[in-house]
Amino acid sequence: MTGAAQTDRAFAPQTPRKARGQDSISSWPLMDRIGYVLCWAAGLLLCLLAAAIVAVMFIKGITYLRPSLLLEHPNPAGQNQRGSGGFLDPIEGTLLLTAIGIAIAAPIGVAVAVWLSEYRRPALLARAVESGIEMIAGAPSVVLAFFGLLVFARPTLAFLSQTSAGGAVYGRSFFAAGAMMSLLALPLVVGATREGLAQIPGHMREASYALGKTRATTIRRVLLPSVRPNIASGTTLGMGRIIGDTAIVVILLGAFLRLEGAGGTPLLSTLRGTGSTLTSYVFENSPAGEGNAPEKAYAAAFVLLMMVLVLNMVVTRLSSGKRLGRAGLTPSMVWRWITWTR
Amino acid sequence: MPPPPVRRIVVEQEPTVVTPAPNGRRAARGGPASEVGVPRGPIVGAGASAARGARRAAAAKVSERMRIEGVSLAYGERWVVRDVTLPVRQGEVLGLIGASGSGKTTLLRSLNRLTEVTAGAARAGTITLDGQEISKLEVTALRRRIAMVFQQPNPFPMSVFENVAYALREEGRGKGRRGARRSRKELEPAIVEALQRAGLYEEVKADLNHPALRLSGGQQQRLCIARALAVKPEVLLLDEPCSALDPISTATIEELIVNLRESVAIVIVTHNLQQAFRVADHVAFMHLGELIEYGSSEQVFDNPRQQRTRDYISGAFG
Numbered sequence: 001m002t003g004a005a006q007t008d009r010a011f012a013p014q015t016p017r018k019a020r021g022q023d024s025i026s027s028w029p030l031m032d033r034i035g036y037v038l039c040w041a042a043g044l045l046l047c048l049l050a051a052a053i054v055a056v057m058f059i060k061g062i063t064y065l066r067p068s069l070l071l072e073h074p075n076p077a078g079q080n081q082r083g084s085g086g087f088l089d090p091i092e093g094t095l096l097l098t099a100i101g102i103a104i105a106a107p108i109g110v111a112v113a114v115w116l117s118e119y120r121r122p123a124l125l126a127r128a129v130e131s132g133i134e135m136i137a138g139a140p141s142v143v144l145a146f147f148g149l150l151v152f153a154r155p156t157l158a159f160l161s162q163t164s165a166g167g168a169v170y171g172r173s174f175f176a177a178g179a180m181m182s183l184l185a186l187p188l189v190v191g192a193t194r195e196g197l198a199q200i201p202g203h204m205r206e207a208s209y210a211l212g213k214t215r216a217t218t219i220r221r222v223l224l225p226s227v228r229p230n231i232a233s234g235t236t237l238g239m240g241r242i243i244g245d246t247a248i249v250v251i252l253l254g255a256f257l258r259l260e261g262a263g264g265t266p267l268l269s270t271l272r273g274t275g276s277t278l279t280s281y282v283f284e285n286s287p288a289g290e291g292n293a294p295e296k297a298y299a300a301a302f303v304l305l306m307m308v309l310v311l312n313m314v315v316t317r318l319s320s321g322k323r324l325g326r327a328g329l330t331p332s333m334v335w336r337w338i339t340w341t342r
Numbered sequence: 343m344p345p346p347p348v349r350r351i352v353v354e355q356e357p358t359v360v361t362p363a364p365n366g367r368r369a370a371r372g373g374p375a376s377e378v379g380v381p382r383g384p385i386v387g388a389g390a391s392a393a394r395g396a397r398r399a400a401a402a403k404v405s406e407r408m409r410i411e412g413v414s415l416a417y418g419e420r421w422v423v424r425d426v427t428l429p430v431r432q433g434e435v436l437g438l439i440g441a442s443g444s445g446k447t448t449l450l451r452s453l454n455r456l457t458e459v460t461a462g463a464a465r466a467g468t469i470t471l472d473g474q475e476i477s478k479l480e481v482t483a484l485r486r487r488i489a490m491v492f493q494q495p496n497p498f499p500m501s502v503f504e505n506v507a508y509a510l511r512e513e514g515r516g517k518g519r520r521g522a523r524r525s526r527k528e529l530e531p532a533i534v535e536a537l538q539r540a541g542l543y544e545e546v547k548a549d550l551n552h553p554a555l556r557l558s559g560g561q562q563q564r565l566c567i568a569r570a571l572a573v574k575p576e577v578l579l580l581d582e583p584c585s586a587l588d589p590i591s592t593a594t595i596e597e598l599i600v601n602l603r604e605s606v607a608i609v610i611v612t613h614n615l616q617q618a619f620r621v622a623d624h625v626a627f628m629h630l631g632e633l634i635e636y637g638s639s640e641q642v643f644d645n646p647r648q649q650r651t652r653d654y655i656s657g658a659f660g
Binding site: 204207210214225 | 494
């Protein structure tokens with residue numbers, strides 16, 4: 001056989017064959033087919049459920065939402081909410097509580113993550129801290145809230161919350177609720193930051209040491225800037241947890257609807273005082289609560305859902321490292337503003 | 343035993359060299375464009391020898407900067423390097439060759455005490471820099487005098503400028519953190535100089551704020567070299583600097599190494615025997631942690647004294 005003939009055969013265009021259907025589902029064993037259909041159905045069901053939640057809340061929300069609701073104070077708790085009154089205070093409460101929770105959780109979470117990933121000594125303590133974080137992450141928020149109530153109702157911590165005229169410490173305040181809320185966000189911040197640090201190859205750290213830098217400098221100037229997107233997405237996830245939590249609000253912020261300050265100092269009084277969030281407002285006004293204004297609960301729930309959906313979108317964007325918005329806003333820029341580092 | 347054939351790097355264009363090379367240096371390197379793709383027979387053809395001879399002559403004064411004296415290194419219970427004695431001289435390139443696991447990288451890392459980062463690493467013997475035992479020097483100061491470039495290009499996720507500036511900035515010394523930090527304007531000349539020495543400046547001068555991670559692999563590695571050179575080190579350690587790079591980038595970096603050897607003492611670890619032959623003036627062959635042979639690269643590649651060296655460079659193992 002000549003070389004040319006060989007070449008011809010090798011490179012002759014082959015008529016495309018129809019796929020033989022070897023992996024078509026009809027050739028699978030029965031159990032596999034049933035399993036496949038079940039998986040498929042489960043996915044479909046989940047989609048339908050999510051769509052239903054969004055659709056119902058959207059329709060109900062749009063129906064009942066009025067601009068005035070966003071701008072008016074609610075009636076005091078215990079009163080019928082059906083008439084006048086909006087949910088300005090719960091929105092403020094949600095934002096304030098989220099801010100407090102994140103302000104506590106983000107720095108502590110990043111510090112814990114750095115210590116766990118970069119130092120880990122003594123190893124026993126590191127393992128203990130890891131289990132501690134897992135415990136907190138797994139604890140139901142109502143348990144955390146109850147624990148918080150025990151802690152903040154102690155007389156020594158009276159300056160952090162409202163006291164009755166007789167001197168009894170209620171242990172309910174934005175401080176108390178925010179501190180417990182931070183525990184919800186903490187594991188998410190720690191996890192995201194550790195994940196980011198684990199992705200940085202060891203030779204990156206060594207490159208910094210090889211330039212005569214200390215470990216602390218390496219962490220501050222190389223590692224932390226590298227994990228900014230991770231910290232940002234962990235923080236945002238944490239915000240979502242805080243915004244959505246109800247148990248801590250009801251127990252540690254009280255079933256008040258209006259922001260009620262304690263003491264005279266402007267900001268401190270709010271922080272020591274009690275109030276409500278969108279979640280507690282929805283709870284109060286749902287048929288389960290006392291407000292007896294389900295239409296307002298729908299409107300508030302819609303606002304809450306929108307907030308969380310927007311946050312989730314931000315998380316998705318942040319974790320994929322894409323820019324936010326047309327102005328070319330990058331996660332690291334946002335983070336730079338937050339952390340004020342160069 | 344006939345030495346192995348040399349695989350020449352096929353270079354489409356001449357590598358960019360920014361640092362003006364003194365006369366003779368380029369010719370001595372064996373003009374890449376003219377010899378491109380010419381299959382060579384024995385590793386030291388007459389031409390190559392002549393070229394290397396000329397290059398040797400071009401090298402200015404050679405002076406000993408570091409001395410490795412009876413050094414053994416261990417990770418935990420396992421000895422990785424045993425009783426190695428070697429000089430490191432300025433004005434020439436020392437090539438460490440050997441198979442994987444021969445301890446050459448560990449030996450290199452011990453020179454700037456980077457082995458200490460690994461838990462359980464221990465050293466016996468003395469390593470001196472200008473007569474001073476390196477373990478007596480402050481480690482951050484030592485690493486500014488003995489810089490290192492790694493196998494993988496690893497620029498930090500910052501701009502080109504900030505990557506080099508990072509090396510120059512003293513942290514947390516003197517009057518407060520902010521006070522110790524030097525401004526961009528102050529740092530700029532030094533950064534430009536480092537980039538020029540690394541042969542990268544022409545390619546990045548348009549935008550020094552370009553993110554370093556968006557450079558090509560070869561550019562990233564030259565940025566790492568620039569970063570290492572910025573602190574004006576006396577010794578430059580290169581751990582297989584070209585193994586992750588394409589032939590053109592490799593040629594550029596080899597050119598750079600040869601050009602730099604006058605101003606810094608260079609130690610290069612390489613798996614690539616041809617590369618060792620091209621850039622190194624002296625070669626140390628290591629095997630299973632022991633130094634088998636040390637000599638000028640002509641001697642080691644032409645007339646190895648040891649059978650194991652002969653086997654290794656002829657491709658019998660490794």
